[in-house]
Amino acid sequence: MGFSTYVVYYVMSVISTTMYEAKLANGLSADIAAQERQWVSRCRVGDENALGFLINRHRNRLVRTATNLLRDRHEAEDVAQEAFLKAFREIGKLRDDRAFSGYLYRICVRLCMDRLRLKRAELVEFDAPQPHEGGHVENRVVVAKLLAQLPAELRTTLVLREMEQLSYEEVAEVMRVPIGTVRSRLHTARERFRKLWTEAVGE
């Protein structure tokens, strides 16, 4: 009797704790979203504190994505800054303040894609990566060289999915393409990356 009461009590407490935590997490994310909405609306009237808050909130994600796409940290910072400037310049056109973070991220990815297209156009001759065996840094260099051989669309899809861990829906939203297109691009990109990697490691 005593044991079963204890078990029931324990299960109930676990359930209530889980529910409380879930509620807290939801509440927190709702709070953050509401806060961001306020900052965005303050940003519209040129409040510099609001600008600072929004920059601090989004800079890490933007710089990380741009670095993974462009494989160049300095260029990535330039692109992230350009994305912020463009977003703030056109913040008046934004209909919904809640959409700011997605809007900013989309601008950043699009700017990266533009740069990748330009780079690819410049890439007349490319040295095939040499067969290698090994280290973490070498792997990164080889990955950068292999990614450079993919077209901008394939490369962006692959990086957003594999490195940034975005879902198909998120990739589709960021790149403004249907989910089916993301699926097929990802398949092609993985296939081409695998082939390039096989050639690079000399197997």
Next chain:
Amino acid sequence: MNGRVFGCGRFHKLTNELNDRELTAREEKFLESHRHVCSECRRYERHSSFALNMLRDAALEPEPSPLFEERIIRKLQVQNVRLSLSYWAPAFAGAAIACFALFAALQMISRPADLKGVKIPNAESSLPQHSHTLPSLNLDHGFRIQ
């Protein structure tokens, strides 16, 4: 068994989908049985997973530079100044042209006699210059009385 066998295309497709969704028991079973009979596909799967793992491992986590925010705010200020300049530039240009025209007109009005060779109707400078001394009548010339 070596070489390709029937169902390799499906195997490739499912290997790719394995990264994004859970396969059904039937699909798992197909992969398992195909793996046993096709060495090409075994190699394909090994390379695929190795390449993708390498790609995921190569993800970078850079920290933005400490001056990142400051730079953006400065650029934003410069951008605002440029925007306001480009907004007011036509007005400034128009005002400058109007000032110049006004200045030129004032110059013309204040110093009309200086304009040599320019004929202005009813202007003082265009009139023939008359001496204000009366012509002298020399009566003595040719009528000298002896």
